[in-house]
Amino acid sequence: MTTVQARQAGRAAGEQTRARYPDDEGHVEREGVRVFWERYGDGEPTVFLLPTWSIVHARFWKAQIPYLARHFRVVTFDGRGNGRSDRPEGAAAYSEREFAADALAVLDATATERAVLVSLSCGALWSTLLAADHPGRVDGIVYIGPAVGLAPPHPERAVHSFFEPLDTDEGWARYNRHYWLRDYRGFLQYFFSRCLTEPHSTKQQEDCVAWALEIAPETLIDTEQGLLLCGLESFERQCRRLRCPVLVVHGDEDAIRPHAQGAALAAATGGRLVTLAGAGHLPQARDPVKVNLLIREFVESLGGRVR
Amino acid sequence: MTLTTTAREQTRALYPDQQGSIERDGVRVSWERYGSGEPTLLLLPAWSIIHSRQWKAQIPYLARHYRVVTFDGRGNGRSDRPSVAEAYDDAEFVADAVAVLDATGTGRAVLVGLSRGGRWAVELAAARPERVLGAVLIDPAIGFVAPPHPWWTQPFDEELDTDEGWAKWNRHYWLRHYLEFLEFFAGEVFPELHSTKQIEDMVGWGLETTAETLVLTQLGSQPASREEMEAILGRVRCPVLVVHGDDDRVRPLAIGVAAAELTGGTLVAIEGGGHCPQARHPVRVNLCIREFVESLGGRVR
Numbered sequence: 001m002t003t004v005q006a007r008q009a010g011r012a013a014g015e016q017t018r019a020r021y022p023d024d025e026g027h028v029e030r031e032g033v034r035v036f037w038e039r040y041g042d043g044e045p046t047v048f049l050l051p052t053w054s055i056v057h058a059r060f061w062k063a064q065i066p067y068l069a070r071h072f073r074v075v076t077f078d079g080r081g082n083g084r085s086d087r088p089e090g091a092a093a094y095s096e097r098e099f100a101a102d103a104l105a106v107l108d109a110t111a112t113e114r115a116v117l118v119s120l121s122c123g124a125l126w127s128t129l130l131a132a133d134h135p136g137r138v139d140g141i142v143y144i145g146p147a148v149g150l151a152p153p154h155p156e157r158a159v160h161s162f163f164e165p166l167d168t169d170e171g172w173a174r175y176n177r178h179y180w181l182r183d184y185r186g187f188l189q190y191f192f193s194r195c196l197t198e199p200h201s202t203k204q205q206e207d208c209v210a211w212a213l214e215i216a217p218e219t220l221i222d223t224e225q226g227l228l229l230c231g232l233e234s235f236e237r238q239c240r241r242l243r244c245p246v247l248v249v250h251g252d253e254d255a256i257r258p259h260a261q262g263a264a265l266a267a268a269t270g271g272r273l274v275t276l277a278g279a280g281h282l283p284q285a286r287d288p289v290k291v292n293l294l295i296r297e298f299v300e301s302l303g304g305r306v307r
Numbered sequence: 308m309t310l311t312t313t314a315r316e317q318t319r320a321l322y323p324d325q326q327g328s329i330e331r332d333g334v335r336v337s338w339e340r341y342g343s344g345e346p347t348l349l350l351l352p353a354w355s356i357i358h359s360r361q362w363k364a365q366i367p368y369l370a371r372h373y374r375v376v377t378f379d380g381r382g383n384g385r386s387d388r389p390s391v392a393e394a395y396d397d398a399e400f401v402a403d404a405v406a407v408l409d410a411t412g413t414g415r416a417v418l419v420g421l422s423r424g425g426r427w428a429v430e431l432a433a434a435r436p437e438r439v440l441g442a443v444l445i446d447p448a449i450g451f452v453a454p455p456h457p458w459w460t461q462p463f464d465e466e467l468d469t470d471e472g473w474a475k476w477n478r479h480y481w482l483r484h485y486l487e488f489l490e491f492f493a494g495e496v497f498p499e500l501h502s503t504k505q506i507e508d509m510v511g512w513g514l515e516t517t518a519e520t521l522v523l524t525q526l527g528s529q530p531a532s533r534e535e536m537e538a539i540l541g542r543v544r545c546p547v548l549v550v551h552g553d554d555d556r557v558r559p560l561a562i563g564v565a566a567a568e569l570t571g572g573t574l575v576a577i578e579g580g581g582h583c584p585q586a587r588h589p590v591r592v593n594l595c596i597r598e599f600v601e602s603l604g605g606r607v608r
Binding site: 148199202203206 | 500501503504507
């Protein structure tokens with residue numbers, strides 16, 4: 001598909017105008033599930049922007065792509081369950097192993113021998129797995145607001161059951177599958193208001209809610225259950241297998257995943273921790289310039305290692 | 308009412324190279340000068356519900372190319388707040404502008420006026436053509452050249468039995484619920500989505516003056532008749548650019564259309580723009596201003 005066709009396809013789907021359109025796009029298929037990728041620019045090295053939880057799709061990198069693609073080759077893909085990728089049924093299709101395998105398949109399909117991985121939130125699970133299993137393909141990892149169980153969650157998020165019907169809809173009680181099926185938009189608005197706690201985030205919240213409406217609540221429940229399969233013990237073991245340089249970027253007001261989780265991940269991987277003052281869970285959307293410069297600086301620091 | 312705030316100013320993208328004040332009839336008005344290019348742009352104040360930080364998205368860009376002078380309209384910012392309504396007559400703001408031109412050694416300038424500042428720009432251009440190279444009118448508040456919005460017909464001075472919507476445009480409501488008025492008005496000024504920052508700025512600047520002062524600014528402004536205003540617009544001889552949001556809920560686009568027609572100027576309608584496009588569509592507005600200034604070409608130098 002040409003860039004012009006892609007632009008028209010995007011328009012047909014009601015997508016917003018983009019600051020930059022992909023130079024190439026396609027899909028890979030694994031066990032009947034199609035996953036849609038895009039490639040921007042052709043610099044060196046390749047920066048691989050991984051999907052996160054499928055509540056959103058690859059447009060959550062919209063503030064990174066135009067900048068990074070001026071310097072590097074950038075590859076993204078829509079995580080299964082959202083965007084232009086398929087929506088398989090059942091929790092098993094959404095384990096971190098499936099996302100890691102999709103990522104590897106996209107590397108192959110785009111003829112990307114090696115890449116610097118950038119992951120957000122849950123994306124930490126598959127970036128870690130991919131780098132641990134295929135060290136020859138990964139030059140470094142940037143973790144943004146990593147959702148890793150290396151430190152306790154926020155206490156208010158540990159009160160309510162996800163599975164059981166609750167007698168309240170207040171606050172984090174909305175993180176509940178019955179509530180999702182009852183008032184999906186209400187959940188999304190609450191969830192993204194907690195993701196984007198910075199003042200004047202209405203645009204970013206609106207973007208996220210719209211992307212989340214591209215996945216059905218039933219499918220989102222599958223993705224949530226798929227992620228719950230991820231064990232802490234095995235994740236710690238994966239961290240210890242990492243050999244590449246690591247940068248962790250975490251907001252100190254992240255209301256979804258405590259800053260302590262990012263700090264613990266930096267400690268576990270021997271990586272560098274950058275704390276963003278006043279930032280919430282999605283600094284790539286709300287502090288894009290800062291985050292972009294950090295990614296670029298990290299990629300440049302890999303220097304000879306990359307080429 | 309405890310609305311007095313110590314105004315702790317936000318960081319600026321660019322700080323003035325020079326500042327000072329003028330005094331007329333005991334009222335001090337503070338000005339600032341940025342950059343030293345040619346020509347000089349005088350960014351006029353608007354209604355004193357805000358002050359010269361209204362131009363924060365213009366100053367850094369324009370000062371890279373031109374000499375930029377701003378001042379805080381009497382009643383807000385670092386200017387005095389005289390306590391009589393006559394001090395806020397439109398002629399006083401125009402006279403302040405001339406005094407600032409004099410104090411900053413500015414022979415001639417391109418005027419840029421927003422809302423009420425658009426009216427003052429027109430009056431200044433008509434009265435002192437030798438000082439004005441051109442005028443940019445942004446959502447000008449020039450009464451009666453076109454009908455006002457239908458919702459803006461409530462009597463300002465009378466006690467109303469409702470506080471709903473534009474009934475808040477009322478001196479009694481201002482004195483009772485100043486913050487609520489500011490929030491309402493800023494919401495009307497910025498109909499564009501995702502304007503929370505601009506609304507917060509405007510409310511913050513509004514809190515640097517008082518409801519009492521704002522009532523005086525309103526009582527002091529003498530609405531000119533349609534014939535008077537048309538005569539003034541007809542006397543403008545300099546080039547004119549009108550920029551007007553087509554979703555301006557304070558001053559309808561029809562005013563901008565009439566102002567452009569009556570001055571022989573150019574109209575740029577900002578699609579989806581509200582009453583303060585300079586804040587919400589700054590790149591667009593800045594490029595319009597620059598293109599206009601450049602078009603003056605030989606006239607300027």
